[in-house]
Amino acid sequence: MATITLRNLVKSYGKTDVIHGINLEVADGEFVVFVGPSGCGKSTTLRMIAGLEEVSGGEILIGDRVVNELDPKTRNIAMVFQNYAIYPHLTVRQNIAFGLYTSTLSKEQKAAKVSEAGAMLGLEPLLDRRPSDLSGGQRQRVAIGRAMVRDPAAFLFDEPLSNLDAQLRAQMRIEIKALHQRLGTTIAYVTHDQVEAMTMADRIVVMRDGHILQSGAPMEIYDNPVDVFTARFIGTPSMNVLPVVEEGGVMRPADPGTVLAGIRPHDLLVGEAGAGASLSLAGRVTAVEPLGPETLVHFEVAGKPVIATAPARQAPAIGAEVVAHAQPGRVHLFDVATQKSLPRR
Amino acid sequence: MNPTASPTTSRSLAMKRIRPGRIVIWTILFIGGLLMVTPLLFMFSTSFKTAAQVYDLRLIPAAPTLDNYIRVLSDGRFLRWFLNSSFIAITVTLSNVFFDSLVGYTLAKFRFRGRYLIFIAILSTLMIPTEMLVIPWYLMSANLGWLDSYWGIMFPGMMTAFGTFLMKQFFETIPDDFLEAARIDGLNEFTIWWRVAMPLVTPALSALAIFTFLGNWTAFFWPLIVTTSQELYTLPIGLSSFAVEQAIQWEMIMTGAALATLPTLLVFLLLQRYIVRGVMLAGLKG
Ligand SMILES: Nc1ncnc2c1ncn2[C@@H]1O[C@H](COP(=O)(O)OP(=O)(O)O)[C@@H](O)[C@H]1O
Numbered sequence: 122m123a124t125i126t127l128r129n130l131v132k133s134y135g136k137t138d139v140i141h142g143i144n145l146e147v148a149d150g151e152f153v154v155f156v157g158p159s160g161c162g163k164s165t166t167l168r169m170i171a172g173l174e175e176v177s178g179g180e181i182l183i184g185d186r187v188v189n190e191l192d193p194k195t196r197n198i199a200m201v202f203q204n205y206a207i208y209p210h211l212t213v214r215q216n217i218a219f220g221l222y223t224s225t226l227s228k229e230q231k232a233a234k235v236s237e238a239g240a241m242l243g244l245e246p247l248l249d250r251r252p253s254d255l256s257g258g259q260r261q262r263v264a265i266g267r268a269m270v271r272d273p274a275a276f277l278f279d280e281p282l283s284n285l286d287a288q289l290r291a292q293m294r295i296e297i298k299a300l301h302q303r304l305g306t307t308i309a310y311v312t313h314d315q316v317e318a319m320t321m322a323d324r325i326v327v328m329r330d331g332h333i334l335q336s337g338a339p340m341e342i343y344d345n346p347v348d349v350f351t352a353r354f355i356g357t358p359s360m361n362v363l364p365v366v367e368e369g370g371v372m373r374p375a376d377p378g379t380v381l382a383g384i385r386p387h388d389l390l391v392g393e394a395g396a397g398a399s400l401s402l403a404g405r406v407t408a409v410e411p412l413g414p415e416t417l418v419h420f421e422v423a424g425k426p427v428i429a430t431a432p433a434r435q436a437p438a439i440g441a442e443v444v445a446h447a448q449p450g451r452v453h454l455f456d457v458a459t460q461k462s463l464p465r466r
Numbered sequence: 467m468n469p470t471a472s473p474t475t476s477r478s479l480a481m482k483r484i485r486p487g488r489i490v491i492w493t494i495l496f497i498g499g500l501l502m503v504t505p506l507l508f509m510f511s512t513s514f515k516t517a518a519q520v521y522d523l524r525l526i527p528a529a530p531t532l533d534n535y536i537r538v539l540s541d542g543r544f545l546r547w548f549l550n551s552s553f554i555a556i557t558v559t560l561s562n563v564f565f566d567s568l569v570g571y572t573l574a575k576f577r578f579r580g581r582y583l584i585f586i587a588i589l590s591t592l593m594i595p596t597e598m599l600v601i602p603w604y605l606m607s608a609n610l611g612w613l614d615s616y617w618g619i620m621f622p623g624m625m626t627a628f629g630t631f632l633m634k635q636f637f638e639t640i641p642d643d644f645l646e647a648a649r650i651d652g653l654n655e656f657t658i659w660w661r662v663a664m665p666l667v668t669p670a671l672s673a674l675a676i677f678t679f680l681g682n683w684t685a686f687f688w689p690l691i692v693t694t695s696q697e698l699y700t701l702p703i704g705l706s707s708f709a710v711e712q713a714i715q716w717e718m719i720m721t722g723a724a725l726a727t728l729p730t731l732l733v734f735l736l737l738q739r740y741i742v743r744g745v746m747l748a749g750l751k752g
């Protein structure tokens with residue numbers, strides 16, 4: 122078990138910086154998820170923590186030891202890769218045992234550890250099979266088993282669920298989270314999928330272009346995003362953001378506006394305005410997506426697409442004129458120039 | 467996503483209509499096969515004939531005899547040459563499997579200054595024909611005292627540019643994750659190569675091994691030049707010396723050739739699957 126600390130961490134390839142001096146403290150036992158669009162430097166950061174990539178500047182600490190110059194093996198971390206990195210020429214048992222390659226345990230102790238990990242991950246009946254006989258989810262569990270037997274100070278996951286189908290992904294999310302609860306080991310987890318970030322993380326670290334934009338608990342980021350990017354990146358469907366002007370406590374869309382208003386589709390309700398909506402948007406419906414409990418209504422406001430929510434059985438027809446309202450306190454405001462968050466209205 | 471679906475359909479299609487084009491192709495292939503096999507059959511056939519029957523061109527000898535085999539095998543020289551050839555072919559094959567893949571792996575999986583230059587240098591040697599190299603090899607061997615020795619026969623082939631190139635191409639197909647996972651597990655670089663990377667390229671390794679073995683088993687030109695004493699002859703050199711020793715004894719030459727062919731045939735029969743795959747791989751990748 123260990124903390125992970127990043128101090129002004131920089132990574133450059135030649136003259137291009139891809140990580141621009143990031144700072145982060147991961148507490149012991151914390152489940153931190155790095156999330157951001159593809160190419161923002163999540164993997165690079167994780168790989169520097171693992172020791173697979175050289176650090177160009179700054180420091181990485183695992184526990185209170187600076188590990189910049191240490192080999193991966195001496196950092197006592199385990200990593201699970203997107204394509205599992207389990208070896209086709211070895212059985213499941215041998216693959217898991219690979220995690221103990223340099224361990225000084227006796228043969229019996231090693232075997233016991235492998236069996237224990239196998240049992241914990243529900244792999245017992247598969248231990249003597251080859252990876253080619255396994256499903257994607259099972260392969261990923263083997264990879265996790267291989268990481269587990271090491272009793273590492275921290276687990277690093279790089280997009281471990283990206284190759285799985287949606288259903289399996291949902292299941293593995295829960296399994297990994299449960300595993301974290303049981304083992305209590307520090308986890309740094311990289312994904313581009315904000316749903317994974319929201320559902321699994323103790324803390325989300327939102328990255329973009331080699332910078333950390335925001336780090337905080339999932340709901341904290343959801344409720345108080347620091348800027349337009351984070352606001353739109355976290356939460357599905359994405360937050361509606363459009364320029365507005367404000368007159369007497371009521372906002373109305375305008376281009377150019379004095380401020381950017383951000384309303385989550387969930388907070389933008391189609392139908393009668395209740396008492397004193399702080400923002401109303403009107404437009405012609407272009408699409409409806411019934412989700413069951415509610416229906417997403419797509420319409421256009423001055424040529425900009427907007428998504429609102431309607432109760433499941435009162436969805437408007439395509440082509441109909443609708444008005445959607447946001448209640449006071451549900452509208453996020455952002456500065457037009459800097460895109461940074463302003464106090465909410 | 468039913469993997470068995472397409473072969474089944476294509477087979478039943480082929481059975482339904484046998485097109486005239488197919489008949490032509492099969493005929494050509496059959497004739498081609500016959501042309502290839504005939505000399506082989508005559509070789510075996512002649513090896514069972516007596517000297518008097520050699521020019522009797524019947525495929526089945528009138529009075530088959532094992533005398534030739536007894537004579538060849540009881541001549542100690544043949545066994546010696548056979549062992550020489552085996553030793554040389556096996557050593558060179560092992561050396562190629564080891565060094566070609568070690569260099570190929572390094573070029574494929576490590577980023578270092580001059581990597582590209584080294585690769586080009588290795589590749590460019592493929593463009594120099596052996597005939598041009600023989601004289602420098604010979605002079606070098608003479609200066610270093612390698613003439614007429616096993617090492618002298620073997621050294622030009624201990625590593626090959628083609629093998630290195632082939633292995634590099636294959637190692638490039640291994641995802642880096644496989645190697646990095648091992649690195650995190652604490653394996654050193656040599657062990658990663660040996661325990662993780664090598665098992666992942668066994669098809670390429672077997673192709674390389676088979677081609678290297680066969681190439682060295684049948685090698686003629688260089689061993690002929692570098693050897694002078696009979697004890698060091700390889701089988702092909704020995705057999706050709708057989709041929710010119712006295713009046714040409716075809717039945718003896720054919721017996722020796724038949725014996726020399728046996729390992730090759732055995733390799734082909736036992737490893738057919740790998741050879742076909744190897745040819746395909748080498749064709750696709752190389
Ligand atoms: N070996 C490399 N050489 C040059 N640039 C690289 C290399 N590896 C990654 N990059 C660049 O670094 C940036 C971050 O990459 P990465 O960390 O893989 O992003 P992510 O995992 O967030 O998708 C990308 O712009 C990528 O092009």
Ligand SMILES: [Mg+2]
Pocket residue numbers: 163164165280
């Ligand atoms: Mg990545």
